[in-house]
Amino acid sequence: MIRIAIAGSGGLAQTFAYFISQTTHPFIILSRTPQPTLTALDYQVVVVNYENQDDLRYSLQGIDLVISTVSGNPQINLIDAAANSGVRRFVPSEFERPPARRRPNNLLDRDKSHGLDWLRWWSQRTHMRSTVFTCGVFYERFARGGLVSMGIGASTSVAYQGSYLVDIGEGTAEAVEYNMAGQPIFVSMTSVNDVARFLVAAIELGLHDWPGEFRMSGDRRTVSEILSWSEAVRGGVPFSTNIIKAQDLNTHLNHATNGLDYYRVARIQELIATEQRCYDFTAPNLNALVDVRPISFWDWLSSHWA
The missing domain is CATH 3.40.50.720 (NAD(P)-binding Rossmann-like Domain)
Incomplete structure (x- = not known):
């Protein structure tokens, strides 16, 4: 106990x-x-x-x-x-x-x-x-109302619908698809419920052998896939999308900072973090240790926006 x-x-x-x-x-x-x-x-x-x-x-x-x-x-x-x-x-x-x-x-x-x-x-x-529990981006960032619809992150500027990559409800998107080296950008993701299930499963293992970081993942997808699937789940209607090149991110950040547009500063900060793989990892060590089968991003997305 x-x-x-x-x-x-x-x-x-x-x-x-x-x-x-x-x-x-x-x-x-x-x-x-x-x-x-x-x-x-x-x-x-x-x-x-x-x-x-x-x-x-x-x-x-x-x-x-x-x-x-x-x-x-x-x-x-x-x-x-x-x-x-x-x-x-x-x-x-x-x-x-x-x-x-x-x-x-x-x-x-x-x-x-x-x-x-x-x-x-x-x-x-x-x-x-x-022990830090790392899960990547919460699926619920792409939910109706964003993370705040679950009572999460209301004090931040990046937890609202459309504040990260895509606003599925409004059919708009702003993203960077390729990094400075021209490679596709990946994002690791997990649903909030699965994060809780992983955490509980780790507790059942006992606390003694926990490492300094447990990594879990429900899915890992490219930004391009996230945008494409977001359009698909809303009937395939093309979104109004602004694709930013990686080399232009700092220019956008400086412009938002100089304009005192703090909401956009936070949004561009998140795009920079995504381009720099701050939300991407492979070989999640907790997935292999516990019997948790997380929902895939597509299954969660299609269920939520059905």
């Missing part, structure tokens, strides 16, 4: 809670405010103040695993409290891109690099270890 604390009460945390609730592992949800909807599901919600170490440490007593869906200073404080409370394993709020491919000084970082550095610092001084 592994005692689990899920930090956060948004859509991602709720998805994790749902799948963990199907196991025998007890869990609590750490939330800044009461959550009567979650309490009605028989989930144990603990109201915490992320600025109060005593409060956090008290709430984490007896916890083996912390799964964080919060970022910035709240996550840093949570890491401190977990390290001082005997937590064995910490999963940071770091699910889409591989940390090793993070771009420096990225506006989309949201202080996550600091969190990873802080976890490494504590691992040298305590028995707490950390």
Whole structure:
């Protein structure tokens, strides 16, 4: 039995809670405010103040695993409290891109690099270890309403319908298909539900042998395939598409920055990250260890937009 604390009460945390609730592992949800909807599901919600170490440490007593869906200073404080409370394993709020491919000084970082550095610092001084679960891009970025339709990423500029590559509902797209070397750009992707299923399956393996990073993948497709399939799922009507060349991305970024268009800055930052393979990886190590059969991108896309 592994005692689990899920930090956060948004859509991602709720998805994790749902799948963990199907196991025998007890869990609590750490939330800044009461959550009567979650309490009605028989989930144990603990109201915490992320600025109060005593409060956090008290709430984490007896916890083996912390799964964080919060970022910035709240996550840093949570890491401190977990390290001082005997937590064995910490999963940071770091699910889409591989940390090793993070771009420096990225506006989309949201202080996550600091969190990873802080976890490494504590691992040298305590028995707490950390594991990042890397899944690539969430399929739900391409959903009606985008990720925010699931209560995920509302505080960012890139979680809304159409903020990444294609707006299927409006029939528009803006993307870069080939990298600087003229090679097709690939994107690794997984549905939110499958990320939760992979996480639960890893928990069933036990925490002792977890590596520093688990990589999972539901599918891996080129940007060109994503655009083509998006058109196909809406009846094959050609989208209004703006294809940007890789060598022109920085020009677009500078233009958006100078124009104080922060929504577009975030969008171009994501295109740059995609061109630089920040969302692409091969040989996902978690897929081979657990009995999870993720839904393919086409099956998810055609089901969602049917």
